[in-house]
Amino acid sequence: MAQLLGPAVDDPDPVGAAATLDRRLPQLGVRPDLVHHPLARLPLTNESAALALGRQLVRTASDPTALGAGIHLVGRLGGSEDVPQLTTLALLQGFLRPVVTALSALRCDTEVLIRLMDLLDPQDHGVVIDALASREDPAARRWLLNLPVGPGTTSSRAHHIALAVRLADLLQDESVDASVLAQGGRLLTRMALATGSPAEVLGYGPAIAVYEALVRRADRLPPTLDHHAILLSLALDLSSGASVLLDWPPGLREELLERLERLLGTPAWAAVPDGGHRHRDRYRADWIRRMRREPLDRTTPNGLRIHVVEHDPEIGGHVEARILLDGRPLVPRLFPAGHSPSPEHVLGQDLLRATPEERTVTLSTAECDEGCCGTLSVTVRRDGAHVVWHGPRQNGIGPQLPEHRFDAAAYHAEVDRARADDTWCRPARSTARLIQAGLGERPGLLARWGILQSWCRPAGPYEDTVEVDFWYGPGAGRDPVGDEAGQWVRLTWRLPDDGRRPGVRAAAALERIAATDPKTYSRVTGGNAE
Known part of the structure; x- marks a missing residue:
């Protein structure tokens, strides 16, 4: 690759060099999205020749790898005059990421990236959102602050956006308005959700300050269905989600949960689900009723607790059985690469029932692959008046749970309660x-x-x-x-x-x-x- 690219970038004849690359690069079998690696290592002794080659490839290349090489060279050496041509190439399948990388390197106007969003399929928006979140630009921050947050917003992307818009600073402002509070709640909820990526809230430095600012100012939000769903999602996270694992000052998490429960229980807020008449609103209102079926648990109990949580339909409606040991959620604590199991898996099959015969139960599998980052498994057995859990490590991959002993009567009472409770289920x-x-x-x-x-x-x-x-x-x-x-x-x-x-x-x-x-x-x- 270097033997082919090296002479080409120094060739004073860009037309001939581009034709050679277009003809010979396919023979090397290099993927278009990887050609920038060898190019980045090449010393460019003649930058004008290299730029001319890049522009020629961008205009005329028929081979995808040759086109990828041209995009890299133009992004590395070009100027604002190259932005329109590159933006057009972003619409070609497989070229969005290298084009956005090149546009960012050229420091194109933020408006260029925002307009590009209008041309893309929603599933491709993430690449541009990440580029906008990397900018120190007030226009980008304003746009990101109004970005819809939904099922396609991953935990890591929500984290990136929260940092980019300086969410913690915005929420500390006494004059913060309701729209910023609501967006902050959406971003925090997504950061706490581990589907497809670990719960990023645990790595978000100002998480506790943001939770506190949101909850203390929650009464500024008008009592709407959307706001009710946001606050309820925050409460569910504070009750049994990954956010429990944050380094909370004594009593603060419990105080915030109490504030949320008191606010959502006021007549104006309690009546909100009854006002949902549109198709999607009815489903969301029913979800609120199901998740408000019991008081939010603010205690730190000893032993086993199983909390089945259905997430807001607006972010996918995923259902998980959160397993808490001594008040702390097990999966995000020991195995952030995975997510909590479905209730059908651990409760429907009665896998947690303890007998004298040892049983191994898989509670979570890594999003990447079991063979990559492993699983979180526990071995369950009855030992007289106790139930014993310990964690086998399979093939040296994944975490190992230290031995944990439960009072058998209390343990099975909790398993029976969770199995019998289907009020969460639509x-x-x-x-x-x-x-x-x-x-x-x-x-x-x-x-x-x-x-x-x-x-x-x-x-x-x-x-x-x-x-x-x-x-x-x-x-x-x-x-x-x-x-x-x-x-x-x-x-x-x-x-x-x-x-x-x-x-x-x-x-x-x-x-x-x-x-x-x-x-x-x-x-x-x-x-x-x-």
Whole structure:
């Protein structure tokens, strides 16, 4: 690579050098997004020639790697006159990140990046948002402060934005307005959520000050559905989420929780869920009612506590069973690479029940991969009047939980309470859980149709439709081996809400599966469609 690029960047004939790179770079098999690595190490003794080559490649290259080389050279050596051409290239698939890197290196106007957002698919916005958050620019900070925060906003991105807009300073201002308070609450909630990346709130230096400023000024927020959801999310985090692990001054977290509970319990705020009439508002109001089903726990209990939390539908509606030992959430404390398990996993299968026979339970798997960062597993067994947990480390990967002993009676009382409590569960999820449980209890229902496995879930946070996935392929009845795995298909059966109770809907679904092959009324949604 260096032998090819070195002469090219010094060639006084940019047209010829560009043609050579366009022809020969494909033979080296270098990815377009990686070509900047060897280029960055090259000494550019003739910068004007290198810039001319970069501009020629940007205009004429047909090979993606050659185009990537041109973008890097122009970003490294070009000027404001190159910005329009680069901005156009950002729309080409696979070139957004190198183009934004080049535009940032050229110190293009913030308005250029903001306008680029309007041209991109929302799933690509993150690259530009990160670039804007890296700018020391009041215009960028103003734009970021009004940026919608939703399911696509990762914990790390929320952290980046909070630092960029100087959220802690904004909230300490006595004149801070309601819109800034609300946005601060959204960002803090996303930082505390570990889905796809660790809970960044634990690495956010001013987190405690931001929580305190938000909660002490929360009464400035008008009592709307959105504001109620923000404050409730903050309270759930302070009760059992990763934020519990912050280095709180004695009594402060409990005081903030008490303030939130008192505010949300006032007549004006308590009546907010009753005013949700639009489709999405009704779902969000129902979520508020479910999550306000019991007082927010401000104590630090000894032993085991299981808190099932459903997150705001506006940020995806993810449901997790938070496991707390002596008042401290286990997964974010020991295994930030993962997230808390689903209640269906640990409660639906009764995995935490202790018997004299030792059982290993996986509580969390790393987002990257089990073989990369491992899992958080515990071994559970009954030892007389106690239940004992200890953490095996598999293949030397992942954390190891020190031995923890529980009073057996209190431990099983908490497991029984959590298993019996389904007040957190919305109807579509209840239907899905009952179908899944029924299929597990009657494995012959699927085996007779040659279906290996299934999974049931609500279709989305704002839907009452239930989706049932079936996996079917050669060698059905056993796990596929070798080439068989690539021939399997995923079939999905959608069950729209018909107004009946979850138990009735689930029973009807199981009866249909028993009577009629699901392959005749499901559609292919994945795997090998041939």
